Amino acid sequence: MPEKYIALSKVITAGMKVIIDFMSHVNSEKEMYTPFLTLNTVVEEIIDDESLLIHMPTYKGDYYKMAKSDLIYLRFMTKTDLYSVQLKYDRRVLQGSLLLAKVYLDGPIRSTQARGFYRLPHALSVTVGYLDQDEEEQSYEARTVDISAGGMLLASAERLENGANITLTFDIGSPVTLNGTALRVTTSDSPAYRFRIAVRFEDLHEQMQSRISMFVMRKQMDQRKRIGDI
Numbered sequence: 001m002p003e004k005y006i007a008l009s010k011v012i013t014a015g016m017k018v019i020i021d022f023m024s025h026v027n028s029e030k031e032m033y034t035p036f037l038t039l040n041t042v043v044e045e046i047i048d049d050e051s052l053l054i055h056m057p058t059y060k061g062d063y064y065k066m067a068k069s070d071l072i073y074l075r076f077m078t079k080t081d082l083y084s085v086q087l088k089y090d091r092r093v094l095q096g097s098l099l100l101a102k103v104y105l106d107g108p109i110r111s112t113q114a115r116g117f118y119r120l121p122h123a124l125s126v127t128v129g130y131l132d133q134d135e136e137e138q139s140y141e142a143r144t145v146d147i148s149a150g151g152m153l154l155a156s157a158e159r160l161e162n163g164a165n166i167t168l169t170f171d172i173g174s175p176v177t178l179n180g181t182a183l184r185v186t187t188s189d190s191p192a193y194r195f196r197i198a199v200r201f202e203d204l205h206e207q208m209q210s211r212i213s214m215f216v217m218r219k220q221m222d223q224r225k226r227i228g229d230i
Helices: 206-226
Strands: 017-027 032-048 051-055 072-077 082-095 098-105 125-131 137-147 151-156 165-171 175-187 195-202
Touching (some): 017 206, 072 206, 151 175
Antiparallel strands (some): 072 082, 125 137, 151 195, 165 175, 175 195
């Protein structure tokens, strides 16, 4: 099935806050990459459907030195979805006292639901529900260590068995309850939360996955704003 074309001007607007991921190889044979630096910036102008001007991102109080050889991904969200697109840096542009970067698309704009999920370090209260040996419903309170649109890592006072089917109730602006599977259980040095439980969300429909993705991205941008990167 041909990939759906998404026009830049249809999903990005001037003034939009976006995230820039600078990528590095983790496995050159398999063409696998991971972000080594993530910075926030703002779109200044859409030039056409292939290029745009963004505010030159800052890092540790100074402009970050972008290079044409950089492998860059732009991430952004609309009211209904989360997107990413590979970029190439072209050149610096000075408009008055404002330093901008001209970048152009180096691939199609894609919904990030088809990509791997960023894990946000963030503490949320979670009610974990499960069935005991007598098939009675039980629940207890845990906290997230991190969360993504695919699952979460829990800090837990109680141990679950690998493969246990559970429910997870937490708040991402409004309460949600999701099904999950405990994939991996390890121990921790924390006296209050002795176990770390890696959980995969199950039966997650696209709308809910998009809601969690946008919650993660908003929290990531809020965190970076607090430390002065935007």
